Amino acid sequence: MASQVQSFADFPEDVQLSIISFLLPAELSSFACTSRRSASLCSSTALWNAMLNRRWGSKTLVRRWTATSALPFRRLYKVLDAWDALLGFWRRIGQGTAAGTPPLVFFEFGTSFISGSCVYPSPDAGSYAVVKSPFLWLGLASHGEPVSFRFEFPEDASKSTTDSGVSESDLVPVNVSFVGSKHFVVEENRSFYAESPDTEILGTSPPDQLMSEIYQHFANRTSPGGDRASRRQRQRKRRERERLGRMRWEAEHFVKIGSFGPTPSRPLQGLWKGICEDMRLDFFLVTYDDIGGITCRRVGDSGEPFSSYSPVFWTSNTTFIEPPFSREEQDIYESREHIRPVAMDRTDKHMEVVSRILCINSSYDLVLPDLSGSSGDPRNVEGRIWEYKDGTFGFGFLRNNSIIDLKHITLNGRILDTVEHCSNASSS
Amino acid sequence: MASEAVAVKIQEGVAVDAVVPAASETSAQRKILLKSVEGEEFLVDELFARGSKMISNMIDDGFTEGAIPLPNVTAPVLSKVVEYWKHHVGKSETDKDAREFDRAFVKDASSSVLFDIIMAANYLDCKPLLDLACQAVADAIRDMNVEQVRGFFGITNDFTPEEEAAVLEENREWSNALTVTGNGQKESNEGGNIVLP
Numbered sequence: 001m002a003s004q005v006q007s008f009a010d011f012p013e014d015v016q017l018s019i020i021s022f023l024l025p026a027e028l029s030s031f032a033c034t035s036r037r038s039a040s041l042c043s044s045t046a047l048w049n050a051m052l053n054r055r056w057g058s059k060t061l062v063r064r065w066t067a068t069s070a071l072p073f074r075r076l077y078k079v080l081d082a083w084d085a086l087l088g089f090w091r092r093i094g095q096g097t098a099a100g101t102p103p104l105v106f107f108e109f110g111t112s113f114i115s116g117s118c119v120y121p122s123p124d125a126g127s128y129a130v131v132k133s134p135f136l137w138l139g140l141a142s143h144g145e146p147v148s149f150r151f152e153f154p155e156d157a158s159k160s161t162t163d164s165g166v167s168e169s170d171l172v173p174v175n176v177s178f179v180g181s182k183h184f185v186v187e188e189n190r191s192f193y194a195e196s197p198d199t200e201i202l203g204t205s206p207p208d209q210l211m212s213e214i215y216q217h218f219a220n221r222t223s224p225g226g227d228r229a230s231r232r233q234r235q236r237k238r239r240e241r242e243r244l245g246r247m248r249w250e251a252e253h254f255v256k257i258g259s260f261g262p263t264p265s266r267p268l269q270g271l272w273k274g275i276c277e278d279m280r281l282d283f284f285l286v287t288y289d290d291i292g293g294i295t296c297r298r299v300g301d302s303g304e305p306f307s308s309y310s311p312v313f314w315t316s317n318t319t320f321i322e323p324p325f326s327r328e329e330q331d332i333y334e335s336r337e338h339i340r341p342v343a344m345d346r347t348d349k350h351m352e353v354v355s356r357i358l359c360i361n362s363s364y365d366l367v368l369p370d371l372s373g374s375s376g377d378p379r380n381v382e383g384r385i386w387e388y389k390d391g392t393f394g395f396g397f398l399r400n401n402s403i404i405d406l407k408h409i410t411l412n413g414r415i416l417d418t419v420e421h422c423s424n425a426s427s428s
Numbered sequence: 429m430a431s432e433a434v435a436v437k438i439q440e441g442v443a444v445d446a447v448v449p450a451a452s453e454t455s456a457q458r459k460i461l462l463k464s465v466e467g468e469e470f471l472v473d474e475l476f477a478r479g480s481k482m483i484s485n486m487i488d489d490g491f492t493e494g495a496i497p498l499p500n501v502t503a504p505v506l507s508k509v510v511e512y513w514k515h516h517v518g519k520s521e522t523d524k525d526a527r528e529f530d531r532a533f534v535k536d537a538s539s540s541v542l543f544d545i546i547m548a549a550n551y552l553d554c555k556p557l558l559d560l561a562c563q564a565v566a567d568a569i570r571d572m573n574v575e576q577v578r579g580f581f582g583i584t585n586d587f588t589p590e591e592e593a594a595v596l597e598e599n600r601e602w603s604n605a606l607t608v609t610g611n612g613q614k615e616s617n618e619g620g621n622i623v624l625p
Binding site: 009 | 543544546547550558559562563565566569570577578583584585586587591592595599600602603606
């Protein structure tokens with residue numbers, strides 16, 4: 001059956017753009033090489049605007065990106081495509097980080113930038129609150145070029161709070177480079193100011209309008225450090241240090257936390273938060289391995305190396321015990337107390353209906369001083385996970401009678417229960 | 429009796445040669461008569477016909493007499509479009525049957541069929557069908573090299589050798605595996621030290 005359409009050129013131009021707007025950039029690049037007309041079509045602003053909106057329209061205000069930037073849309077797509085790989089959770093690795101530096105960083109879209117925040121449990125006892133502290137900012141400068149900045153809070157946090165209790169901070173230019181797709185490095189970009197050694201030029205710090213936008217996003221207790229004069233003074237000091245060849249800090253490395261949420265086949269997977277026996281909030285990462293096992297580790301807010309921790313719990317058998325539960329299992333569960341913040345509504349029991357049970361082990365080799373011969377007793381390490389109807393779960397061990405309930409840290413890509421803090425180090 | 433048999437056939441939206449009064453008012457719903465470029469007539473529920481914004485506007489403008497002529501659409505294509513409307517109009521976007529229909533609709537469709545559907549959907553102003561067909565075309569050229577894409581779309585290469593080399597180079601940043609001929613498997617840009625912009 002002969003078609004009315006003999007060649008691509010027979011389509012009206014808006015249909016041509018429609019067709020190629022469904023192509024991924026890789027296919028678009030092949031199409032661009034087919035003819036002069038194709039190449040010209042592929043650089044059409046309307047096309048790249050459609051591509052930008054299709055991919056990121058639901059996540060950010062694309063028109064803010066395109067309006068503030070002099071970048072051709074095609075180049076903007078490339079920038080966002082690279083930065084898109086940052087979204088989600090990463091954890092800090094390696095030396096070069098002061099003790100007390102939070103290991104978790106979370107990247108998300110702002111209206112016209114991407115923000116990276118240090119995320120750590122609130123130090124307040126008995127609270128599920130999660131602290132989000134500004135760390136990195138990636139966006140477009142006034143002249144359109146992509147730039148990245150790191151928030152730097154003065155070492156002595158207490159000294160720099162203004163009367164209104166707001167902490168001061170600086171934005172320091174950095175380079176964010178990928179090493180493969182699951183590892184990136186943040187390094188100071190000392191050549192950012194190289195063009196302007198002594199004079200103050202517009203490009204030396206993000207324009208004030210951009211600055212206030214950044215601080216507005218972090219909504220709160222951070223403010224551009226002092227007035228222009230003190231800021232300029234700090235910049236002068238910084239350049240002085242740079243001239244003397246001193247780096248402010250070493251390169252920081254981060255690796256991606258791949259799966260930070262549960263799936264139907266891996267219901268316990270991901271990042272969780274829970275209040276422990278000492279009424280402090282902790283973060284936990286549950287991962288599934290290739291041989292059908294589950295491991296849970298604490299994600300500390302201390303500087304201790306992540307990998308040296310014994311797991312909080314583990315199991316190699318991920319088959320759940322389904323209801324109806326034996327009398328013994330019911331007793332194990334009902335004899336326990338859920339650790340919960342005092343303020344919590346005690347009548348909210350619906351989440352405590354157990355839908356499934358899993359047997360777990362802790363590999364802590366506990367020797368309880370008042371129980372002789374206990375180190376050989378397997379019940380010291382045995383425990384249970386109780387999965388609740390809402391998909392969250394609690395865990396506990398036979399050696400005690402408490403349940404630590406774990407809750408989601410994020411929902412729909414946003415961190416729940418956030419509070420703002422402005423220091424690099426978590427206070428104890 | 430004969431007229432009843434004809435009426436049953438019409439119900440299924442199959443083209444008939446007999447001239448049938450347009451927009452017959454049944455208690456259930458009105459029907460609209462559409463005429464393809466060859467003169468074949470399709471009697472379609474008004475609800476489905478409104479899957480085309482163009483036809484919908486014409487109905488609203490008071491078009492009640494005779495058939496709506498569609499000189500840009502052939503009968504085989506129009507019959508496919510009507511099928512699409514029947515599975516989609518009035519259904520939710522996530523309807524499972526509709527999606528199953530879409531899968532079968534585009535599966536193994538030749539490029540000439542897809543092109544015709546694109547033209548028809550554009551002329552009739554039926555965006556969901558246009559998007560479906562465009563996506564199918566995009567999927568079809570997924571692993572093609574440049575020469576194959578040219579063949580698929582009937583595009584003539586009018587680059588000089590220098591121009592072609594330049595445009596290939598310029599586009600290579602998007603696809604490591606960009607080739608004019610040879611295996612066109614696309615890979616994403618992974619690995620290596622990529623400094624983020």
